Amino acid sequence: MAGEPQDDCLFCKIVAGHIPATIVRETDTTIAFRDINPQAPTHILVIPRVHYRDVAALAAGAPQIAADVLRETQAVADEEKLDSYRVVFNTGTGAGQTVWHAHGHVLGGRGLEWPPG
Numbered sequence: 001m002a003g004e005p006q007d008d009c010l011f012c013k014i015v016a017g018h019i020p021a022t023i024v025r026e027t028d029t030t031i032a033f034r035d036i037n038p039q040a041p042t043h044i045l046v047i048p049r050v051h052y053r054d055v056a057a058l059a060a061g062a063p064q065i066a067a068d069v070l071r072e073t074q075a076v077a078d079e080e081k082l083d084s085y086r087v088v089f090n091t092g093t094g095a096g097q098t099v100w101h102a103h104g105h106v107l108g109g110r111g112l113e114w115p116p117g
Helices: 010-016 055-061 063-079
Strands: 023-026 030-034 042-048 085-088 104-108
Touching: 010 030, 010 042, 023 063, 030 063, 042 063, 055 063, 063 085, 063 104
Parallel strands: none
Antiparallel strands: 023 030, 030 042, 042 104, 085 104
């Protein structure tokens, strides 16, 4: 069920404290932690504490929490002293989503020209 922790979800296990992560920020509704496979000098994931499959499901099911996630991406960028950064939400396997819990990637600390690659 959307919003409920999932036993097989890596990020739900991080929220519950069952899997360690390098947490950089926490709020009542979000957790931000460093990516274990960074794609930029700064690569931090911002996730909702509640489980939604992807950002589209989060926005539809809990729009206030989706706004909290976006607000936290800015707070992370400020704390990391990033004057330029990218926020990426991969949605679906074709877009590279590999963990089925909504999350935003905050990327910065190097040039991030568009399109990537």
